[in-house]
Amino acid sequence: MKFIDSASITVIAGDGGHGCISFRRELNIPKGGPDGGDGGNGGSIWFVADKNLNTLIEYNMKKVIKAENGFNGKSYNCTGKNGKDIFVKVPLGTQIIDKISNKIILDMTINKQKLLIVKGGFHGLGNTRFKSSINRAPRKRSYGSKGEIKEIKLELLLLANVGMLGLPNSGKSTFIRSVSSARPKVSDYPFTTLIPKLGVVNISNNKNFIIADIPGLIKGSSNGTGLGTIFLKHLSRCQVLLHLIDIMPIDNSSIINNINIIHNEIKKFNKKLFLKPIWLVFNKSDLINKKNLYFKIKNIISSIKWKEKYYIISSIKKINTFLLCKDLMKFIQNKF
Template sequence: MFLDEASIQVVAGDGGNGCVAFRREKGEPHGGPNGGDGGDGGSVRFHADENFNTLYPFRFKKRFAAGRGQHGMGSNCKGKKGFDVDITVPVGTVIKDADSGEVLADLAEHEQSFVVVQGGKGGRGNQHFATPSHRTPRRADPGGEGERRALALELKLLADVALVGFPNAGKSTLIAAISAARPKIADYPFTTLVPNLGVVSWERFKTFVAADVPGLIEGASEGHGLGIRFLRHVERSRLLCHLVDTAALDPEDPDAAAEKAVSIIEGELQAFAPELAARERVLCANKIEIASEEQIAAMKAAAERRGLRFFAISGAAHKGLDALVTWLGSRLEAMHAKPVPVLPVESILPPAEG
């Protein structure tokens, strides 16, 4: 089951207490201090794994606690470190502090790691407090407290191309036609309730990933409809493919209808994140098999006014798809650059070598 939001608590382990102990050797009844240090508490760490694609496991397990460090012992024996907890999340997971909203990490690469809470330091044993004038100290430090946080997890899908448009624009039909994805398809709005990913082949051994984002309506950037929850999945895409149900344009005034249909979605993208308005986009007049020539021409004119690349297609009838897919693949290949993580954080570790 797809889930792109989760709330959890993470608790690092406390450090073990330092030990007060003295040597008890024959001939030395009042030996010096030999209390060992406490072990450090365990930490909680996130790992990004490209083989995962949902936050669904966090629907059931919401608290993750690392182990406490073992207390120090005599004979200068240091306590054992508390066990760490590793949490696996999908690539594209953003980790936020639930209280402040601060972005702590953006795990946008496979095997990227992030220590979200550190374990407490182990307390010092009494061996550290001996001085020339005080050789039998009975003092030891308690272990430090481990960090704890309430976290909000958000998953932003990593796709090369995002399909956007009104509900019932034909996005699911298109992604099913150009990839092996099999989303739910029906002739009513909001059939798609979760994003769907599909791998698209466009040349021999060449592929790209497309995402079918649930339909947007006017006010989506303010949370209307399925709203802002799904707009975030568009953020990482390098190309946006805007689909319009051409056959649904008002036949009495297709030019005005086309302009309005395109403007609403473009405006929602601009309102959600201004940089999306500068993202390269392509406008597709969909359902041309049942649209009039006037409706198709109106869509083409709307694209030309915005300087957008235009394709007339039909996902259901498989018309114009080869040209669209070839252009998308070629354009992505020319762009080269991969999506960039939103926030570099000192605690983020580089992907493991090899």
Template sequence: MKFVDEATIEVLAGKGGDGCLSFRREKFIPKGGPDGGDGGQGGSVYLIASIEFNTLVDFRYRRHFRAKNGQPGMGSQCYGKGGEDLYITVPIGTTVYDCDTDELLGDLVRADQTLLVAKGGLGGLGNIHFKSSVNRAPRKTTDGTIGEERTLRLELQVLADVGLLGMPNAGKSTFIRAVSAARPKVADYPFTTLHPHLGVVKIEEHRSFVMADIPGLIEGAAEGIGLGIKFLKHLSRTGLLLHVVDVAPLEEDPVDAVHIIEQELGKYSDALAEKKRWLVLNKVDLLAPEVQAQHCQAIIDRLQWQEPVFQVSAVTGQGCQELCYQIMQYLEAAKAEYAEREKNNLLIDPLLMDDEISSPE
């Protein structure tokens, strides 16, 4: 399946039904008076997140969506039937923007979460509403209003706990293949990964996390060189970044490779550049055992790296299991810290201002 992470669609909500002009006509009841009912409300358009979809590819073939119109009112004070709402299924992680205003309309991050993107028109009023003491037989009605029309830009940001970052051929795809069931393409030439891949890393029963592999970056990616930085948005939701570095490249210095990626991150987003990032020195199996530790330590010293560092070989599996256990512990600790912080926030009455909270005497 082709991975599509951006799409533009047009949505049109249904028009409200017109109000009815009608008078009651029954035998032996002269001048029965107005009895025209209201029109039904037009159908609205909603987006709903589903776990069954993982790309926006369907919107390449269908771009226009329209909800049903409301039916007009009828006599005997019968209201018109409302138009059926339209639900458009999108993958979890879809961000929705209004193309005309560039306004963020919503972010669908949970299964079955819905977002109203176009509200249906209101039904018109029947002549029964315009009856008065001076106008006993009104011939006035109102038309239903038109539904909202919008052009939407959908952007998919994959949901993952951990994101892999690095230069092309650093071994990111090989690593995610080694620790999960994901099977991205692996070859001895750059840019074998052309779109993001997700893999579930299972530590043990009820302990697992999701890892995302994105195409490699090169110098000038922010200006569109290579595959550019359009896939970096998929790392914005992750809780941890693994910066994978080839410790034994044929031409490029590993330290320079790290600095290039850091520069591209800064050009893309300050928030992403400041995200927690661990250094993963990959392909240590290519180094002689007697120089392996010394070579890796030299890279760490030159980088002045303060975060955790791991030495692994994605091909042989060396160090991969230990790294995954450390990731699981970090994610669980972060989750527990977040839950505790939320619990403490709930203990404070949000209606009380800071200056109203005083310590007991």
């Protein structure tokens, strides 16, 4: 299914049904009193978070959602039927935003969480309601009120504990395949990953976390070049970011320059995201002998004056990947 992470829709609640004007007219009661029933309430629209969904594609095609109107009242004091409520399912992590004010109404982060977004109109009253001691035959009723209408935006932000960053072909997809059950496409050409992928990393029976892989960033991403920044917003909920670095780039590019490219693009895109904990992960360590490997990385860390955590792994050979995941689990648990 195509991944869509935003949509704009109009939600319209049902109108209330009108009250009825009616009088009893039976064979033995030629001049009976009023018996007009009330109308029914209009249907409301609710949003419900569903953990089984992962895209907003349905609402990219369905621009208007309208609930059923309440039915009008009838004779013999029959009340009109209420309009049916509509329950709109959205993926976990969906933000419901008022399109006019641009304010977030609610962030749907709990499975089965509900939000009443527009309320159905109130029912009208039948003429029976207006009977009094001085007006035994009222020819009066009230009309049902209009249902609420809202224009809203839906923005999906994936729920992940760990987010991965890196240039194309840095090994992000291979890493997520090696530590989780996710199976993203892996190849030796750039931009293999075209949409975000989520994987669950199980450390033990009751310890796990969710990791997100987004398309690789390139220089100029913050200005719209490439694919990465389209999906960078999906890392906003992560507690920690992993910056995967190819220790043996095919194009022989400078590793220090490659690191700076990613950090500069994140900073330009969103300073709040840049301030999240970032761990450097030097990948493909199996391609170089240990002595040269550690000497090379020591020089890189010294040159960029890196003070945060860093790891040396091989995703394809699963070297140090479990150690990294265990440390991630500890970090996430200490965050709560």
